[in-house]
């Protein structure tokens with residue numbers, strides 16, 4: 001049999017910002033397509049108008065563009081199988097619903113929401129809350145639909161134009177078995193299913209119908225999506241059968257969830273008290289009825305956070321727990337384990353969205369946080385896929401080459417922010433200085449610094465080993481952009497500054513540094529700074545420890561940082577000399593040395 005060209009689709013619903021889990025789904029689709037010389041399609045599933053959010057589609061496109069995994073066919077780009085927005089395909093779905101009705105595989109239903117609620121309530125009452133109403137072969141004849149009503153009544157309802165089309169599950173239960181590239185053979189029984197709505201009288205299909213009709217017509221070969229869609233898959237399998245498309249059914253691959261990070265990856269000795277307070281405040285904002293227990297809650301959370309490695313296992317409720325403690329434990333359990341959710345980022349202090357989202361509920365993005373797109377792609381690829389080697393750093397081409405659906409892991413993958421940062425740093429170090437400079441430019445401008453790209457390129461070169469994120473170039477490296485305010489330096493670095501410089505300052509030191517200033521001022525532009533400073537120290541019989549700390553504080557206001565002389569060259573000799581002078585004056589004033 002001739003192998004079909006691989007065609008995969010990423011099919012988000014534009015209901016808000018795209019979560020990082022969705023980005024990973026897009027990435028795996030992209031990798032699978034490219035690995036097989038296939039086609040990566042973006043299809044916007046916007047049939048549920050009640051959940052439509054303005055700006056969400058543009059956000060999705062921008063995120064894929066930023067990451068460099070752009071679709072080959074999409075609403076923006078077009079393609080041979082368009083349109084790629086389901087709302088624009090509206091006219092084609094009705095005929096498929098009708099076809100199923102004609103063939104007795106679906107039916108019209110007229111039950112009002114109130115009637116459905118009543119049916120649910122009745123079953124709940126009869127079973128003391130244990131049972132659930134299901135619209136299926138056992139109940140459908142007692143409901144109002146084209147199977148239970150006569151033709152005339154059915155027509156009357158249809159004329160009113162208020163109906164839905166429901167899929168008719170087989171009366172005799174059977175197993176639905178399909179192969180999943182991640183999970184192996186998956187079996188569901190129709191007993192677990194109900195007669196799902198496929199189409200509504202507003203002319204819109206539901207997700208299930210539109211999804212199958214489109215996958216078939218877009219010649220999709222692999223459906224790679226999140227595991228939340230696994231329970232829908234048996235219905236999809238039945239739909240492929242019902243339409244006579246079973247042969248063309250795509251290979252399914254359901255990706256596991258991305259899980260919250262392990263507490264020991266974000267709770268450190270230093271930040272534990274602050275994090276405990278943050279958790280407590282969020283808890284109290286949700287359950288203000290416990291506000292009066294605040295002190296006890298604070299103690300409890302401190303205790304629970306004591307041993308970070310075991311905290312989640314100690315959150316199970318105990319009989320003797322007081323109500324406030326039970327509530328706190330339940331909140332912590334939800335906040336510290338399970339699926340990585342959109343609000344986790346705010347609480348735990350990292351982004352979970354690719355880009356900033358400025359909707360009603362705003363979120364920070366990896367891009368604005370200062371992550372490089374390649375780093376995001378790299379760590380996302382490894383979040384659930386096992387490359388079967390020690391290799392960690394992969395270019396996009398290498399990912400395409402190495403990626404395999406068979407090696408996608410079945411268990412949930414834990415998001416690890418520390419690891420994400422590590423990847424970012426690796427990419428910063430590897431990155432072209434000029435590319436880093438380009439990303440720094442708007443941030444520098446926003447701070448009011450007027451600097452050339454060449455200048456930023458030099459800063460990037462000196463600092464990239466020392467920062468984790470793009471904005472840190474500007475923040476940590478502020479001394480490259482503005483003159484130092486030594487009062488601020490004193491606030492930040494007081495202890496070090498006193499120990500290394502001020503405690504040893506004297507009139508003699510002051511004179512020495514002014515001499516050094518003079519010696520450096522006399523250098524020709526082509527003379528190197530380092531030998532000049534070395535010669536000066538030797539001539540005065542001074543050790544490095546007596547000169548270097550002061551020079552560093554003078555130039556960058558801190559002890560750490562890149563190589564001193566390189567820093568001075570980038571900042572400029574004249575400016576550096578001015579800083580030395582200003583520093584001497586500051587030290588004189590601080591120590592009241594005349």
Ligand code: GLU
Nearest residue numbers: 011012013045211225229
């Ligand atoms: N529209 C669905 C979503 O928002 C797509 C699921 C699928 O890929 O079939 O995730």
